[in-house]
Amino acid sequence: MHIEKLTILGGVGKSGQPEPVAEISLKMGDVISVVGSTGSGKTTLVDDIALFADRNTPTQRQVLINGVPAPEEFTNDPSKNPVAFITQHTNFLSDLPVNEFLKIHAGIRRRDNISSVIEETIDFSNKLTGEPIDPENAMTELSGGQTRALLIADAVIIGNSPVILLDEIENAGIHRTKALELLRGYEKIFIFVTHDPRIALLSDFRVVMQNGAMVKIIEAHDGEAKVAEEIKKLDDMILHCRKLIRSGERLDEDIFKELR
Amino acid sequence: MKAVICAGPPTTGKTTVLKQVVKKVIREGFHPVYLKVDVQYAVEDELFKKEFGIPVKKVYSGELCPDHCNVMVLGDAVEWARKEKADFLFVETAGLCLRCSPYIEGSLGIVVLEATSGMNLPRKIGPMLTLADIAVVTKIDLISQAEREVFRARVIDAAAGVSICETNALYGIGIDSLVKKILASPEIASSLVLRGNPPVGTCTVCVGKKEVGWQRHFGVVRPLENDIFYRGE
8 A cells, every 4th residue: 555644633642631732734744743741642653553543542533544544454464554553562572583584574565676675675775773683693792782783674675564663762772863864865754752852853843742742843944954063963973982991992081073 | 242262372462462452342332352372371361350351261282282172171261251242252362382273263363473573483383363353463563664564475375365453552653454354253153163183283291291202203204304104004
């Protein structure tokens, strides 16, 4: 099924009052963030999307695909489900070697040129992590960051899912801006649940959650783009320090001056 | 009255799935009863009684295999459920040895499998899966999308006709489509017959002979490097 549009129709917040944001409409290529403090309902919102809520979840939201409720096959057959959801708990359990596992998945998806698809997938995930994945390694031997990167790469390339939900990927130690940059190259809808200012500011718009309700939509605008630039510098500095610490270096005077 | 027989390996989430289902069935205005068949310990009947206030029963199979026990008691259970004026009899059973299946003709057979049990599980469990009407796959939030797809493809490989419901039963996710199928299931038949053939496996181990090695047994036996054969008169 060709997906052009995903619509979220507001329901009620934790107080039982209608949500201030009555409708969010997303089209292919949109990258958005969901922000808000812990317990504000961010994960519940993406759960509703993953479930294709049809006024049948506690929030009473409705999710429409191309303007109509999702067909049942979406929820019963994961290979027809257009939504890939990578949660903080999602993991690989298989102990097969990475390339063999990807081959099985690509086979089920009936992808052509399986070996080049696998190569592309591993390349993609290697761009997101510090240490490259050895295709002969067992899936269960991958580090936390490698696992997260491979989950994303597999959903984007082999799964070819049109809608990808990513719940707090900043915790995984993968290269976030690189991820955003790479993901923008694929015509998909990306929804990031995030506490990370950089991810939030690099999105097309962000949905603000409060007390279980969507309370505000904030579009990216020029004023913020300037702030984003500054945050980028700070963030890059922190990443640079992290890299130095990781590789066994000391942080010296020069870094101190730069920080000032 | 309709009968729903739910099997599955231990700890896959049978009880959690049934609790979500029973909650919704009651909300639809129906009157369910619940029977738990287990080997030696079960508290699920008390959970259902406490949470929903519905009539419950439990039976320990003890020396009998739980699937055989199920065959023995199900006639009585249907009568009990009728006396309670139930619309639905839910039976939860352990199904341990993977040779039998507890499903009966004219009722709904549900197998509950956990996505976390590995991609090869659908190939291992035989009639418990192949003779079921619905396979409920639980704990889908814990594994990768890719493994969910492989798991599903292998369920279909093993049991072409089975319909699959993926759930995260803890949060009631994916339960609605299962409830829809349960509500649409047929009324229970007047004579109850097992759906599958129980295995021909009578041997002297079954009657309590403890010596190890096929040479010390009679009936249907098998050596390591050969197929089964009959030894005896």
